[in-house]
Amino acid sequence: MSEVRELPLVEAIKEAYRQEMERDESVFMVGQDIAGGIFPHTKGLVEQFGTDRIVDTPLAELGMYGTAFGAAMEGFRPIVDFMFAGFFLNAASPILAQTAQFRFIHGSQMSLPMVITGACGAGMRLGNEHAMLVHNMIAQVPGIKVCMPSTPYDAKGMMIAAIRDDNPVAFIWHLGTMMDRGPVPEEPYVVPLGVADVKREGSDVTLVANGFQYKNAGIVADRLAGEISVEIIDPRSFSPLDIDTILKSLEKTGRLVVVDESWESRSTASEIAAQVVDRGFDLLDAPIRRVTIPNMPLPGGHMEPYVAPNPDAIEAAVRDVCR
Template sequence: MSRRLNYREAMREAMHEALVADPRVFLMGEDVGMYGGTYAFSKGFFDEFGPERIRDTPLSELGFVGAAIGAALGGMRPIVEVMTVNFSLLALDQIVNTAAAYRHMSGGQFSVPLVIRMTTGAGRQLAAQHSHSLEGWYAHIPGIRVLAPATIEDARGMLAPALADPDPVVIFEHAGLFNMEGELPDDWTVDIRSAKVRRVGTDVAIITHGGSLPKAMQAAEQLAAAGIEAEVVNLRVLRPLDTATITASVAKCHRAVVVDEGWRTGSLAAEVMARIMENVFFELDAPVARVCSEEVPIPYARHLEEAALPQPEKIVAAVKRMLG
Protein backbone atom coordinates (compact mmCIF):
# COMPACT_ATOMS: atom_id res chain seq x y z
CA MET A 1 0.00 0.00 0.00
CA SER A 2 1.41 3.35 -0.92
CA ARG A 3 1.19 5.98 1.80
CA ARG A 4 1.48 9.73 2.13
CA LEU A 5 4.38 11.38 3.89
CA ASN A 6 6.58 14.41 3.46
CA TYR A 7 10.17 14.69 2.29
CA ARG A 8 11.51 15.27 5.80
CA GLU A 9 9.71 12.19 7.17
CA ALA A 10 10.97 10.12 4.27
CA MET A 11 14.58 11.08 4.90
CA ARG A 12 14.16 10.60 8.63
CA GLU A 13 12.78 7.11 8.04
CA ALA A 14 15.70 6.28 5.78
CA MET A 15 18.24 7.36 8.42
CA HIS A 16 16.37 5.54 11.15
CA GLU A 17 16.35 2.37 9.11
CA ALA A 18 20.11 2.66 8.47
CA LEU A 19 20.90 3.25 12.15
CA VAL A 20 18.86 0.21 13.17
CA ALA A 21 20.28 -2.00 10.45
CA ASP A 22 24.02 -1.39 10.83
CA PRO A 23 25.91 -0.66 14.06
CA ARG A 24 28.70 0.94 12.01
CA VAL A 25 26.35 3.69 10.87
CA PHE A 26 26.34 6.85 12.93
CA LEU A 27 25.20 10.42 12.37
CA MET A 28 27.36 13.43 13.14
CA GLY A 29 27.04 17.14 12.60
CA GLU A 30 25.97 20.43 14.09
CA ASP A 31 22.87 20.07 16.28
CA VAL A 32 21.94 16.65 14.97
CA GLY A 33 21.55 15.38 18.55
CA MET A 34 19.90 17.17 21.43
CA TYR A 35 18.46 19.85 19.16
CA GLY A 36 16.94 17.16 16.93
CA GLY A 37 18.55 18.34 13.71
CA THR A 38 18.49 21.86 12.30
CA TYR A 39 15.63 20.80 10.03
CA ALA A 40 14.37 18.11 12.46
CA PHE A 41 15.61 15.28 10.24
CA SER A 42 16.98 13.46 13.29
CA LYS A 43 14.29 14.35 15.83
CA GLY A 44 14.17 11.73 18.56
CA PHE A 45 17.35 9.95 17.43
CA PHE A 46 19.46 11.27 20.31
CA ASP A 47 17.20 9.60 22.86
CA GLU A 48 16.86 6.42 20.87
CA PHE A 49 20.47 5.84 19.79
CA GLY A 50 22.46 7.87 22.29
CA PRO A 51 25.14 10.56 22.04
CA GLU A 52 27.83 8.25 20.63
CA ARG A 53 25.88 7.44 17.47
CA ILE A 54 24.02 10.73 17.20
CA ARG A 55 27.05 12.87 17.68
CA ASP A 56 26.74 16.63 18.10
CA THR A 57 29.79 18.47 16.80
CA PRO A 58 31.24 21.90 17.40
CA LEU A 59 31.06 24.46 14.58
CA SER A 60 34.10 22.93 12.89
CA GLU A 61 33.01 21.89 9.41
CA LEU A 62 36.54 21.17 8.20
CA GLY A 63 37.33 19.22 11.34
CA PHE A 64 34.24 17.06 11.56
CA VAL A 65 33.98 16.31 7.85
CA GLY A 66 37.65 15.27 7.94
CA ALA A 67 36.93 13.22 11.05
CA ALA A 68 34.10 11.49 9.22
CA ILE A 69 36.54 10.57 6.45
CA GLY A 70 38.91 9.13 9.04
CA ALA A 71 36.08 7.24 10.75
CA ALA A 72 35.08 5.76 7.39
CA LEU A 73 38.67 4.64 6.81
CA GLY A 74 38.67 3.19 10.30
CA GLY A 75 35.73 0.89 9.60
CA MET A 76 32.64 2.98 10.42
CA ARG A 77 29.87 4.12 8.07
CA PRO A 78 29.36 7.78 8.99
CA ILE A 79 26.54 9.97 7.80
CA VAL A 80 27.81 13.48 8.26
CA GLU A 81 25.26 16.27 8.12
CA VAL A 82 26.70 19.61 7.07
CA MET A 83 23.97 22.02 7.99
CA THR A 84 23.94 23.71 4.59
CA VAL A 85 25.96 23.80 1.39
CA ASN A 86 26.98 27.33 2.35
CA PHE A 87 28.95 26.03 5.32
CA SER A 88 30.32 23.11 3.33
CA LEU A 89 32.73 25.61 1.79
CA LEU A 90 34.58 25.48 5.11
CA ALA A 91 34.96 21.72 4.62
CA LEU A 92 35.70 21.79 0.90
CA ASP A 93 39.40 21.02 1.42
CA GLN A 94 38.64 17.73 3.16
CA ILE A 95 35.98 16.75 0.62
CA VAL A 96 38.03 17.56 -2.48
CA ASN A 97 41.62 17.03 -1.38
CA THR A 98 41.06 14.05 0.87
CA ALA A 99 37.77 12.19 0.37
CA ALA A 100 37.60 12.45 -3.42
CA ALA A 101 41.32 11.84 -4.05
CA TYR A 102 42.06 9.25 -1.39
CA ARG A 103 41.36 6.07 -3.32
CA HIS A 104 43.23 7.24 -6.38
CA MET A 105 46.31 8.67 -4.69
CA SER A 106 46.65 5.52 -2.57
CA GLY A 107 46.66 3.43 -5.73
CA GLY A 108 43.37 1.81 -4.79
CA GLN A 109 44.45 0.72 -1.31
CA PHE A 110 41.76 2.65 0.53
CA SER A 111 38.14 3.52 -0.23
CA VAL A 112 36.21 6.12 1.76
CA PRO A 113 32.66 4.84 2.46
CA LEU A 114 31.23 8.14 3.61
CA VAL A 115 27.87 9.86 3.15
CA ILE A 116 27.73 13.65 3.42
CA ARG A 117 24.26 15.23 3.48
CA MET A 118 23.60 18.92 3.19
CA THR A 119 20.78 21.36 2.61
CA THR A 120 21.01 23.38 -0.56
CA GLY A 121 19.12 26.09 -2.37
CA ALA A 122 17.41 29.43 -2.08
CA GLY A 123 13.82 30.64 -1.86
CA ARG A 124 13.42 31.41 1.82
CA GLN A 125 14.69 35.02 1.95
CA LEU A 126 17.95 34.00 3.61
CA ALA A 127 20.11 36.28 1.45
CA ALA A 128 23.51 35.84 -0.11
CA GLN A 129 25.31 33.62 2.41
CA HIS A 130 22.53 31.10 3.02
CA SER A 131 21.12 30.55 -0.44
CA HIS A 132 23.77 28.82 -2.52
CA SER A 133 23.14 26.02 -5.00
CA LEU A 134 26.66 24.74 -5.46
CA GLU A 135 25.92 21.10 -6.25
CA GLY A 136 27.23 21.77 -9.75
CA TRP A 137 30.64 22.52 -8.23
CA TYR A 138 30.63 19.21 -6.45
CA ALA A 139 29.54 17.44 -9.62
CA HIS A 140 32.81 18.67 -11.15
CA ILE A 141 34.93 16.49 -8.86
CA PRO A 142 36.05 12.98 -9.86
CA GLY A 143 36.06 10.55 -6.95
CA ILE A 144 32.68 11.38 -5.43
CA ARG A 145 29.09 10.55 -6.31
CA VAL A 146 26.64 13.46 -6.13
CA LEU A 147 22.92 12.92 -5.53
CA ALA A 148 19.99 15.33 -5.52
CA PRO A 149 16.86 13.66 -4.13
CA ALA A 150 13.90 15.65 -5.47
CA THR A 151 10.90 13.44 -4.69
CA ILE A 152 9.49 11.56 -1.68
CA GLU A 153 10.71 8.35 -3.24
CA ASP A 154 14.22 9.77 -3.75
CA ALA A 155 14.33 11.00 -0.14
CA ARG A 156 13.26 7.60 1.17
CA GLY A 157 15.29 5.45 -1.18
CA MET A 158 18.63 7.09 -1.90
CA LEU A 159 20.31 6.81 1.49
CA ALA A 160 20.56 3.01 1.65
CA PRO A 161 22.42 2.63 -1.66
CA ALA A 162 24.53 5.68 -0.76
CA LEU A 163 25.62 3.96 2.46
CA ALA A 164 26.29 0.74 0.58
CA ASP A 165 28.53 2.61 -1.87
CA PRO A 166 32.22 2.10 -1.01
CA ASP A 167 33.07 5.65 -2.15
CA PRO A 168 32.10 9.11 -0.86
CA VAL A 169 28.54 10.15 -1.69
CA VAL A 170 27.40 13.77 -1.31
CA ILE A 171 23.63 14.28 -1.04
CA PHE A 172 22.04 17.68 -1.68
CA GLU A 173 18.61 18.20 -0.14
CA HIS A 174 16.81 21.33 -1.31
CA ALA A 175 15.23 23.19 1.60
CA GLY A 176 12.22 24.07 -0.52
CA LEU A 177 11.26 20.40 -0.64
CA PHE A 178 11.27 19.50 3.05
CA ASN A 179 7.55 20.02 3.67
CA MET A 180 6.49 18.64 0.29
CA GLU A 181 4.02 15.79 0.70
CA GLY A 182 3.51 12.95 -1.67
CA GLU A 183 2.71 9.32 -2.18
CA LEU A 184 5.46 6.87 -1.42
CA PRO A 185 4.94 3.96 -3.80
CA ASP A 186 5.19 0.38 -2.57
CA ASP A 187 8.47 -0.07 -4.36
CA TRP A 188 10.42 2.98 -3.41
CA THR A 189 13.88 1.54 -3.92
CA VAL A 190 16.06 3.93 -5.92
CA ASP A 191 19.07 3.09 -7.97
CA ILE A 192 21.70 5.81 -7.61
CA ARG A 193 22.90 5.44 -11.17
CA SER A 194 20.06 6.76 -13.23
CA ALA A 195 17.91 9.75 -13.91
CA LYS A 196 14.15 9.25 -14.00
CA VAL A 197 11.49 10.56 -16.30
CA ARG A 198 8.86 12.10 -14.00
CA ARG A 199 6.45 13.15 -16.68
CA VAL A 200 6.15 11.69 -20.14
CA GLY A 201 5.82 14.11 -23.05
CA THR A 202 6.67 14.53 -26.70
CA ASP A 203 7.23 18.21 -27.48
CA VAL A 204 10.09 19.33 -25.27
CA ALA A 205 12.37 17.71 -22.68
CA ILE A 206 12.70 19.74 -19.47
CA ILE A 207 15.77 18.45 -17.66
CA THR A 208 16.24 19.42 -14.05
CA HIS A 209 17.10 18.32 -10.51
CA GLY A 210 16.44 19.00 -6.85
CA GLY A 211 14.34 21.99 -5.87
CA SER A 212 13.66 22.91 -9.48
CA LEU A 213 11.77 19.68 -10.18
CA PRO A 214 8.42 20.84 -8.71
CA LYS A 215 8.80 24.08 -10.66
CA ALA A 216 9.40 22.13 -13.85
CA MET A 217 6.34 19.96 -13.13
CA GLN A 218 4.21 23.08 -12.61
CA ALA A 219 5.53 24.52 -15.84
CA ALA A 220 4.67 21.28 -17.62
CA GLU A 221 1.07 21.48 -16.37
CA GLN A 222 0.76 25.06 -17.59
CA LEU A 223 2.21 24.05 -20.95
CA ALA A 224 -0.21 21.13 -21.18
CA ALA A 225 -3.08 23.58 -20.77
CA ALA A 226 -1.65 25.35 -23.84
CA GLY A 227 -1.42 22.09 -25.77
CA ILE A 228 2.31 21.50 -25.31
CA GLU A 229 3.32 18.14 -23.85
CA ALA A 230 6.59 18.45 -21.95
CA GLU A 231 8.65 15.51 -20.75
CA VAL A 232 10.29 16.19 -17.37
CA VAL A 233 13.53 14.45 -16.49
CA ASN A 234 14.68 14.37 -12.85
CA LEU A 235 18.47 13.96 -13.02
CA ARG A 236 18.69 12.56 -9.45
CA VAL A 237 22.38 11.67 -9.91
CA LEU A 238 24.48 14.74 -10.73
CA ARG A 239 27.73 12.80 -10.87
CA PRO A 240 28.12 10.65 -12.81
CA LEU A 241 25.39 12.07 -15.03
CA ASP A 242 23.05 9.57 -16.69
CA THR A 243 23.70 10.71 -20.24
CA ALA A 244 21.60 7.92 -21.76
CA THR A 245 18.34 9.01 -20.13
CA ILE A 246 18.99 12.65 -21.03
CA THR A 247 19.75 11.95 -24.66
CA ALA A 248 16.88 9.47 -25.06
CA SER A 249 14.43 12.11 -23.91
CA VAL A 250 15.93 14.79 -26.15
CA ALA A 251 16.04 12.44 -29.12
CA LYS A 252 12.33 11.82 -28.63
CA CYS A 253 11.25 15.44 -28.07
CA HIS A 254 13.81 17.16 -30.35
CA ARG A 255 13.84 20.17 -28.03
CA ALA A 256 15.31 20.67 -24.58
CA VAL A 257 15.26 23.21 -21.76
CA VAL A 258 17.63 22.68 -18.84
CA VAL A 259 16.54 24.11 -15.49
CA ASP A 260 19.17 24.57 -12.80
CA GLU A 261 19.17 26.77 -9.68
CA GLY A 262 22.95 27.19 -10.01
CA TRP A 263 24.25 30.40 -11.58
CA ARG A 264 24.25 30.27 -15.36
CA THR A 265 28.00 30.60 -15.97
CA GLY A 266 29.79 27.30 -15.60
CA SER A 267 26.60 25.66 -14.34
CA LEU A 268 25.62 22.02 -14.26
CA ALA A 269 23.09 23.09 -16.91
CA ALA A 270 26.01 23.96 -19.17
CA GLU A 271 27.35 20.42 -18.78
CA VAL A 272 23.96 18.88 -19.59
CA MET A 273 23.71 21.10 -22.67
CA ALA A 274 27.19 20.09 -23.76
CA ARG A 275 26.29 16.43 -23.51
CA ILE A 276 23.15 16.97 -25.56
CA MET A 277 25.24 18.75 -28.19
CA GLU A 278 27.86 16.01 -28.21
CA ASN A 279 25.39 13.15 -28.44
CA VAL A 280 22.13 14.20 -30.12
CA PHE A 281 22.96 17.41 -31.97
CA PHE A 282 21.33 16.22 -35.17
CA GLU A 283 18.11 15.33 -33.35
CA LEU A 284 17.59 18.93 -32.28
CA ASP A 285 14.95 21.14 -33.89
CA ALA A 286 16.06 24.19 -31.90
CA PRO A 287 19.04 25.38 -29.87
CA VAL A 288 18.94 24.02 -26.31
CA ALA A 289 17.83 26.64 -23.77
CA ARG A 290 18.41 26.95 -20.07
CA VAL A 291 16.76 28.57 -17.12
CA CYS A 292 19.28 29.22 -14.35
CA SER A 293 19.75 31.63 -11.49
CA GLU A 294 20.66 35.17 -12.48
CA GLU A 295 24.27 36.22 -12.01
CA VAL A 296 23.81 37.94 -8.69
CA PRO A 297 24.39 37.00 -5.04
CA ILE A 298 20.92 35.96 -3.91
CA PRO A 299 19.13 39.06 -2.55
CA TYR A 300 17.00 39.20 0.58
CA ALA A 301 13.89 41.06 -0.61
CA ARG A 302 11.25 38.57 -1.72
CA HIS A 303 10.51 40.10 -5.14
CA LEU A 304 14.21 40.30 -5.97
CA GLU A 305 14.93 36.78 -4.79
CA GLU A 306 12.05 35.42 -6.86
CA ALA A 307 13.37 37.30 -9.88
CA ALA A 308 16.84 35.81 -9.37
CA LEU A 309 15.69 32.16 -9.34
CA PRO A 310 14.22 29.80 -11.92
CA GLN A 311 10.41 29.97 -11.76
CA PRO A 312 7.65 28.04 -13.56
CA GLU A 313 6.79 31.13 -15.57
CA LYS A 314 10.38 31.46 -16.79
CA ILE A 315 10.39 27.81 -17.83
CA VAL A 316 7.07 28.21 -19.68
CA ALA A 317 8.40 31.31 -21.41
CA ALA A 318 11.60 29.53 -22.46
CA VAL A 319 9.61 26.65 -23.96
CA LYS A 320 7.22 28.96 -25.78
CA ARG A 321 10.10 31.00 -27.21
CA MET A 322 11.63 27.79 -28.47
CA LEU A 323 8.42 26.61 -30.11
CA GLY A 324 7.96 30.02 -31.72
Protein backbone atom coordinates (compact mmCIF):
# COMPACT_ATOMS: atom_id res chain seq x y z
CA MET A 1 0.00 0.00 0.00
CA SER A 2 1.40 3.34 -1.00
CA GLU A 3 1.56 6.02 1.64
CA VAL A 4 -0.86 8.91 1.37
CA ARG A 5 0.97 12.09 0.53
CA GLU A 6 1.10 14.89 3.10
CA LEU A 7 0.23 18.50 2.34
CA PRO A 8 -0.04 21.70 4.37
CA LEU A 9 -3.62 22.85 4.94
CA VAL A 10 -3.33 25.80 2.54
CA GLU A 11 -2.08 23.51 -0.23
CA ALA A 12 -5.01 21.18 0.42
CA ILE A 13 -7.39 24.12 -0.07
CA LYS A 14 -5.59 25.11 -3.26
CA GLU A 15 -5.86 21.58 -4.60
CA ALA A 16 -9.62 21.71 -4.00
CA TYR A 17 -9.84 25.00 -5.94
CA ARG A 18 -7.74 23.64 -8.77
CA GLN A 19 -9.58 20.36 -9.14
CA GLU A 20 -13.03 21.94 -8.93
CA MET A 21 -12.12 24.67 -11.43
CA GLU A 22 -10.84 22.01 -13.80
CA ARG A 23 -14.03 19.99 -13.35
CA ASP A 24 -16.54 22.83 -13.63
CA GLU A 25 -16.18 25.89 -15.90
CA SER A 26 -18.71 27.83 -13.83
CA VAL A 27 -16.41 27.91 -10.78
CA PHE A 28 -14.31 31.05 -10.46
CA MET A 29 -12.57 33.01 -7.72
CA VAL A 30 -12.82 36.67 -6.87
CA GLY A 31 -10.82 38.52 -4.24
CA GLN A 32 -8.10 41.05 -3.59
CA ASP A 33 -4.58 40.13 -4.65
CA ILE A 34 -5.45 36.49 -5.21
CA ALA A 35 -3.58 36.40 -8.53
CA GLY A 36 -0.39 37.32 -6.72
CA GLY A 37 -1.32 35.08 -3.83
CA ILE A 38 -1.14 36.99 -0.56
CA PHE A 39 -1.68 33.60 1.04
CA PRO A 40 -0.23 30.47 -0.59
CA HIS A 41 -3.69 29.01 -1.16
CA THR A 42 -4.22 30.90 -4.43
CA LYS A 43 -0.61 31.25 -5.56
CA GLY A 44 -0.13 30.03 -9.11
CA LEU A 45 -3.80 29.55 -9.95
CA VAL A 46 -3.89 32.55 -12.28
CA GLU A 47 -1.26 30.94 -14.54
CA GLN A 48 -3.56 28.00 -15.12
CA PHE A 49 -6.98 29.67 -15.18
CA GLY A 50 -6.30 33.23 -16.31
CA THR A 51 -7.71 36.50 -15.05
CA ASP A 52 -11.23 35.62 -16.22
CA ARG A 53 -11.44 33.04 -13.45
CA ILE A 54 -8.96 34.37 -10.89
CA VAL A 55 -10.42 37.83 -10.59
CA ASP A 56 -8.63 40.56 -8.65
CA THR A 57 -10.67 43.56 -7.57
CA PRO A 58 -10.06 47.01 -6.13
CA LEU A 59 -10.12 47.37 -2.34
CA ALA A 60 -13.87 47.48 -2.24
CA GLU A 61 -15.57 44.59 -0.49
CA LEU A 62 -19.09 45.43 -1.64
CA GLY A 63 -18.10 45.37 -5.29
CA MET A 64 -15.89 42.36 -4.74
CA TYR A 65 -18.60 40.44 -2.95
CA GLY A 66 -21.16 41.64 -5.49
CA THR A 67 -19.14 40.07 -8.29
CA ALA A 68 -19.76 36.72 -6.66
CA PHE A 69 -23.29 37.38 -5.42
CA GLY A 70 -24.66 38.56 -8.78
CA ALA A 71 -22.78 35.91 -10.76
CA ALA A 72 -24.25 33.17 -8.53
CA MET A 73 -27.75 34.34 -9.53
CA GLU A 74 -26.66 33.92 -13.15
CA GLY A 75 -25.59 30.29 -12.79
CA PHE A 76 -21.91 30.67 -11.85
CA ARG A 77 -20.36 29.06 -8.78
CA PRO A 78 -18.13 31.77 -7.32
CA ILE A 79 -15.60 31.53 -4.52
CA VAL A 80 -15.20 34.95 -2.94
CA ASP A 81 -12.05 35.31 -0.88
CA PHE A 82 -12.05 38.04 1.77
CA MET A 83 -8.37 37.36 2.57
CA PHE A 84 -9.15 37.81 6.27
CA ALA A 85 -12.55 36.54 7.28
CA GLY A 86 -13.18 39.58 9.47
CA PHE A 87 -13.24 41.74 6.33
CA PHE A 88 -16.54 40.12 5.48
CA LEU A 89 -18.03 42.71 7.82
CA ASN A 90 -17.47 45.26 5.05
CA ALA A 91 -20.02 43.28 3.06
CA ALA A 92 -22.08 42.02 5.98
CA SER A 93 -25.28 43.57 4.69
CA PRO A 94 -25.46 41.67 1.38
CA ILE A 95 -24.19 38.50 3.03
CA LEU A 96 -26.46 38.37 6.05
CA ALA A 97 -29.52 40.31 4.93
CA GLN A 98 -29.64 39.19 1.31
CA THR A 99 -27.50 36.20 0.35
CA ALA A 100 -28.55 34.11 3.33
CA GLN A 101 -32.20 35.10 3.25
CA PHE A 102 -32.92 35.68 -0.44
CA ARG A 103 -33.75 32.12 -1.37
CA PHE A 104 -36.36 31.74 1.35
CA ILE A 105 -37.85 35.24 1.09
CA HIS A 106 -38.24 34.92 -2.67
CA GLY A 107 -40.19 31.69 -2.49
CA SER A 108 -37.30 29.20 -2.61
CA GLN A 109 -37.00 29.75 -6.36
CA MET A 110 -33.35 30.82 -6.53
CA SER A 111 -30.22 29.11 -5.36
CA LEU A 112 -26.98 30.92 -4.60
CA PRO A 113 -24.17 28.40 -4.94
CA MET A 114 -21.20 30.30 -3.62
CA VAL A 115 -18.32 29.96 -1.19
CA ILE A 116 -17.36 32.85 1.07
CA THR A 117 -13.92 32.32 2.50
CA GLY A 118 -11.22 33.98 4.57
CA ALA A 119 -8.57 33.33 7.17
CA CYS A 120 -8.76 34.34 10.80
CA GLY A 121 -7.68 33.51 14.28
CA ALA A 122 -5.78 34.62 17.32
CA GLY A 123 -2.11 33.84 17.77
CA MET A 124 -0.49 35.95 15.05
CA ARG A 125 -0.77 39.32 16.86
CA LEU A 126 -2.52 40.89 13.89
CA GLY A 127 -5.04 42.89 15.90
CA ASN A 128 -8.68 42.23 16.58
CA GLU A 129 -10.09 42.80 13.07
CA HIS A 130 -7.68 40.45 11.33
CA ALA A 131 -7.99 37.82 14.05
CA MET A 132 -11.72 37.94 14.58
CA LEU A 133 -13.58 34.70 14.09
CA VAL A 134 -16.85 35.57 12.45
CA HIS A 135 -18.39 32.11 12.28
CA ASN A 136 -20.95 32.81 14.99
CA MET A 137 -22.11 36.07 13.42
CA ILE A 138 -22.75 34.31 10.13
CA ALA A 139 -24.17 31.14 11.65
CA GLN A 140 -26.78 33.23 13.46
CA VAL A 141 -28.57 33.76 10.16
CA PRO A 142 -30.43 30.84 8.57
CA GLY A 143 -29.86 30.20 4.88
CA ILE A 144 -26.07 30.08 4.85
CA LYS A 145 -23.83 27.21 5.93
CA VAL A 146 -20.72 27.83 8.02
CA CYS A 147 -17.74 25.55 8.52
CA MET A 148 -14.06 25.53 9.50
CA PRO A 149 -11.59 22.69 8.92
CA SER A 150 -9.09 21.46 11.47
CA THR A 151 -6.94 19.20 9.30
CA PRO A 152 -5.62 19.30 5.72
CA TYR A 153 -7.75 16.25 4.88
CA ASP A 154 -10.94 17.98 6.04
CA ALA A 155 -9.88 21.25 4.40
CA LYS A 156 -9.79 19.76 0.93
CA GLY A 157 -12.90 17.62 1.32
CA MET A 158 -14.96 20.38 2.93
CA MET A 159 -13.89 22.96 0.34
CA ILE A 160 -14.96 20.62 -2.44
CA ALA A 161 -18.24 20.02 -0.62
CA ALA A 162 -18.70 23.78 -0.22
CA ILE A 163 -18.06 24.47 -3.91
CA ARG A 164 -20.52 21.76 -4.96
CA ASP A 165 -23.16 22.82 -2.47
CA ASP A 166 -26.10 24.72 -3.98
CA ASN A 167 -26.30 26.92 -0.88
CA PRO A 168 -24.02 29.76 0.13
CA VAL A 169 -21.27 28.38 2.38
CA ALA A 170 -18.92 30.39 4.57
CA PHE A 171 -15.67 28.42 4.72
CA ILE A 172 -13.41 29.95 7.34
CA TRP A 173 -9.89 28.73 8.02
CA HIS A 174 -7.63 29.45 10.94
CA LEU A 175 -4.20 31.02 10.38
CA GLY A 176 -2.82 28.84 13.14
CA THR A 177 -3.51 25.75 11.01
CA MET A 178 -2.25 27.19 7.72
CA MET A 179 1.01 25.25 7.50
CA ASP A 180 -0.15 22.14 9.39
CA ARG A 181 0.71 19.06 7.39
CA GLY A 182 -1.42 15.96 7.11
CA PRO A 183 -2.42 13.20 4.72
CA VAL A 184 -4.44 14.42 1.71
CA PRO A 185 -5.49 12.02 -1.05
CA GLU A 186 -4.72 13.28 -4.54
CA GLU A 187 -8.09 12.49 -6.07
CA PRO A 188 -11.08 14.79 -5.40
CA TYR A 189 -13.27 13.73 -2.47
CA VAL A 190 -16.01 15.24 -0.35
CA VAL A 191 -16.21 15.67 3.41
CA PRO A 192 -19.93 16.33 3.96
CA LEU A 193 -20.92 19.61 5.59
CA GLY A 194 -22.93 19.37 8.79
CA VAL A 195 -21.25 16.19 9.99
CA ALA A 196 -19.02 16.23 13.07
CA ASP A 197 -16.04 13.93 13.42
CA VAL A 198 -14.83 12.00 16.44
CA LYS A 199 -11.17 12.80 16.02
CA ARG A 200 -9.92 11.00 19.13
CA GLU A 201 -11.80 8.43 21.18
CA GLY A 202 -11.97 8.63 24.95
CA SER A 203 -14.28 7.70 27.79
CA ASP A 204 -14.17 10.31 30.58
CA VAL A 205 -14.97 13.64 28.96
CA THR A 206 -16.16 14.96 25.60
CA LEU A 207 -14.04 17.87 24.38
CA VAL A 208 -15.49 19.76 21.43
CA ALA A 209 -12.98 21.90 19.53
CA ASN A 210 -11.99 22.82 16.00
CA GLY A 211 -9.59 24.83 13.88
CA PHE A 212 -6.55 25.91 15.87
CA GLN A 213 -8.34 24.95 19.07
CA TYR A 214 -8.49 21.36 17.87
CA LYS A 215 -4.71 21.36 18.16
CA ASN A 216 -4.91 22.80 21.68
CA ALA A 217 -7.45 20.11 22.55
CA GLY A 218 -4.97 17.49 21.36
CA ILE A 219 -2.22 18.99 23.55
CA VAL A 220 -4.53 18.77 26.56
CA ALA A 221 -5.57 15.20 25.77
CA ASP A 222 -1.89 14.23 25.58
CA ARG A 223 -1.12 15.97 28.86
CA LEU A 224 -3.95 14.14 30.61
CA ALA A 225 -3.27 10.74 29.06
CA GLY A 226 -3.34 7.99 31.72
CA GLU A 227 -5.23 10.28 34.07
CA ILE A 228 -8.34 11.46 32.18
CA SER A 229 -9.48 9.86 28.92
CA VAL A 230 -10.52 12.66 26.56
CA GLU A 231 -12.75 12.18 23.53
CA ILE A 232 -12.22 14.99 20.99
CA ILE A 233 -15.04 15.88 18.65
CA ASP A 234 -14.46 18.29 15.79
CA PRO A 235 -17.84 19.83 14.87
CA ARG A 236 -16.37 20.87 11.47
CA SER A 237 -19.57 22.76 10.63
CA PHE A 238 -21.23 25.37 12.83
CA SER A 239 -24.33 25.57 10.66
CA PRO A 240 -25.82 23.07 10.29
CA LEU A 241 -24.56 21.79 13.60
CA ASP A 242 -24.28 18.03 14.17
CA ILE A 243 -25.47 17.77 17.75
CA ASP A 244 -26.24 14.04 17.49
CA THR A 245 -22.56 13.07 17.38
CA ILE A 246 -21.97 15.10 20.56
CA LEU A 247 -24.96 13.55 22.33
CA LYS A 248 -23.80 10.09 21.36
CA SER A 249 -20.39 10.80 22.88
CA LEU A 250 -22.04 12.07 26.06
CA GLU A 251 -23.82 8.74 26.49
CA LYS A 252 -20.33 7.39 27.14
CA THR A 253 -18.64 10.29 28.94
CA GLY A 254 -21.39 12.30 30.64
CA ARG A 255 -19.11 15.33 30.71
CA LEU A 256 -18.77 18.16 28.20
CA VAL A 257 -16.25 20.92 27.57
CA VAL A 258 -16.72 23.09 24.47
CA VAL A 259 -13.87 25.21 23.13
CA ASP A 260 -14.84 28.02 20.81
CA GLU A 261 -12.46 30.77 19.70
CA SER A 262 -15.15 33.33 20.01
CA TRP A 263 -16.78 35.49 22.64
CA GLU A 264 -18.36 33.62 25.49
CA SER A 265 -21.83 35.04 24.96
CA ARG A 266 -23.93 33.77 22.06
CA SER A 267 -21.11 31.61 20.77
CA THR A 268 -21.27 28.21 19.15
CA ALA A 269 -20.17 26.96 22.56
CA SER A 270 -23.32 28.50 24.02
CA GLU A 271 -25.44 26.99 21.27
CA ILE A 272 -23.99 23.53 21.79
CA ALA A 273 -24.50 23.85 25.54
CA ALA A 274 -28.12 24.92 25.05
CA GLN A 275 -28.89 22.08 22.66
CA VAL A 276 -27.25 19.51 24.93
CA VAL A 277 -29.28 20.72 27.91
CA ASP A 278 -32.39 20.64 25.74
CA ARG A 279 -31.93 17.18 24.34
CA GLY A 280 -29.42 15.46 26.59
CA PHE A 281 -29.91 16.81 30.10
CA ASP A 282 -30.10 13.31 31.56
CA LEU A 283 -26.77 12.39 29.99
CA LEU A 284 -24.87 15.00 31.97
CA ASP A 285 -22.98 14.10 35.14
CA ALA A 286 -21.45 17.57 35.53
CA PRO A 287 -22.14 21.14 34.42
CA ILE A 288 -21.06 22.02 30.89
CA ARG A 289 -17.97 24.21 30.65
CA ARG A 290 -17.25 26.62 27.83
CA VAL A 291 -13.72 27.76 27.01
CA THR A 292 -13.96 30.96 24.97
CA ILE A 293 -12.64 34.50 24.67
CA PRO A 294 -13.99 36.46 27.64
CA ASN A 295 -16.53 39.13 26.63
CA MET A 296 -13.99 41.73 25.56
CA PRO A 297 -12.48 42.76 22.25
CA LEU A 298 -9.43 40.62 21.53
CA PRO A 299 -6.40 42.71 22.52
CA GLY A 300 -3.31 42.64 20.34
CA GLY A 301 0.28 42.80 21.50
CA HIS A 302 1.26 40.10 23.98
CA MET A 303 -2.18 39.36 25.37
CA GLU A 304 -3.60 36.99 22.75
CA PRO A 305 -2.03 33.82 24.17
CA TYR A 306 -3.78 34.07 27.53
CA VAL A 307 -6.99 35.87 26.51
CA ALA A 308 -7.84 33.43 23.70
CA PRO A 309 -8.55 29.79 24.54
CA ASN A 310 -5.29 27.97 25.28
CA PRO A 311 -4.17 24.59 26.60
CA ASP A 312 -4.04 25.73 30.22
CA ALA A 313 -7.57 27.09 30.14
CA ILE A 314 -8.85 23.98 28.40
CA GLU A 315 -7.06 21.69 30.85
CA ALA A 316 -8.51 23.58 33.80
CA ALA A 317 -12.03 23.21 32.37
CA VAL A 318 -11.56 19.50 31.71
CA ARG A 319 -10.25 18.92 35.23
CA ASP A 320 -13.13 20.93 36.60
CA VAL A 321 -15.86 18.79 34.99
CA CYS A 322 -14.00 15.58 35.92
CA ARG A 323 -13.63 16.38 39.63
